Amino acid sequence: METQQLQQILMELRFTAGLSEGEQQKLARISRARDFPKGTTIFTEGSAHKDIYVIRTGRVEICMSIPARGCLPVLTLESGDLVGWSSILKLGEMTATVVALEDTQTIAIDAASLRTLCDEDHDIGYQIMHRIATALSQRLVASRLQVLDMFGLELFDDVDSYENSSRGTAE
Numbered sequence: 001m002e003t004q005q006l007q008q009i010l011m012e013l014r015f016t017a018g019l020s021e022g023e024q025q026k027l028a029r030i031s032r033a034r035d036f037p038k039g040t041t042i043f044t045e046g047s048a049h050k051d052i053y054v055i056r057t058g059r060v061e062i063c064m065s066i067p068a069r070g071c072l073p074v075l076t077l078e079s080g081d082l083v084g085w086s087s088i089l090k091l092g093e094m095t096a097t098v099v100a101l102e103d104t105q106t107i108a109i110d111a112a113s114l115r116t117l118c119d120e121d122h123d124i125g126y127q128i129m130h131r132i133a134t135a136l137s138q139r140l141v142a143s144r145l146q147v148l149d150m151f152g153l154e155l156f157d158d159v160d161s162y163e164n165s166s167r168g169t170a171e
Contacts, residue, residue, distance in 0.1 A: 001033045009033075009107060014080025015054045015131055023124045030113035036060075036100040043084065045071075045097045051108040052084040058104025063097045071097055075142050082135045087111035088128075 007028035010016040016027060034053065036042055043049045045065050059078045063071040074096065077083060086094050088111050118125030 003028045006031050006033070006107060009056060010054070013054050013056065013107070015082050015135070017080075019124070019127055023121075023127065026117055026121070026124060027109065027114075030117065031107050031109045034106050034108040036104045036106065038100055038102045038104075040100045040104075042098040042100060043094050045095065046093050049084055049087050049094050050111055052082060052087050052111050052114065053106040053108050055079050055081050055083060056105040056107055058106075059101040060098050060104055061101050063099065064095075065097070075139060076101065082132065084111075085132050085136065088114055088132065090115070 003025070007021075007024045010019070010024050010027055010031070016024065019027070033056075034051070036058075042053070042060065045063075055077060057079055059076055060083060061073050062075045062077065062083075064074050066072050083098055083106070084094065090111075114128065118128055
């Protein structure tokens with residue numbers, strides 16, 4: 001796919017929309033289209049990975065390994081969302097496993113090239129890091145809600161069991 005086509009796609013995606021034409025062009029130069037068929041593991045928790053992705057079409061599921069419970073779904077992402085943010089921060093290992101829930105088209109951005117671009121052009125660096133921080137903030141809220149959903153019901157079940165057993169012994 002040509003740089004011009006990639007630039008046009010980037011202009012339409014939520015994560016990259018609103019960047020200037022010049023910034024879009026710089027991103028397009030270090031990007032490529034990458035497709036993942038349904039069921040494909042894009043990367044696994046603990047693995048090294050060199051790209052970050054902006055989802056063009058499709059949906060992916062983020063799973064985290066929980067001891068004795070396996071890889072549990074934490075969040076679903078779709079068009080315009082960012083996947084693989086750990087790569088930009090040079091953390092070395094991915095923090096989750098990501099699987100395509102359906103055929104998914106992405107724009108893959110080389111993380112090393114993006115880091116270099118952000119270091120050389122602080123305006124685009126600020127824009128990209130601000131967008132990553134926003135995405136992470138939204139994921140933190142979603143993850144908290146997921147944890148409350150997963151463990152909240154168990155807590156309420158325990159409270160009901162406790163109240164029922166307490167009533168039974170007191171009467």
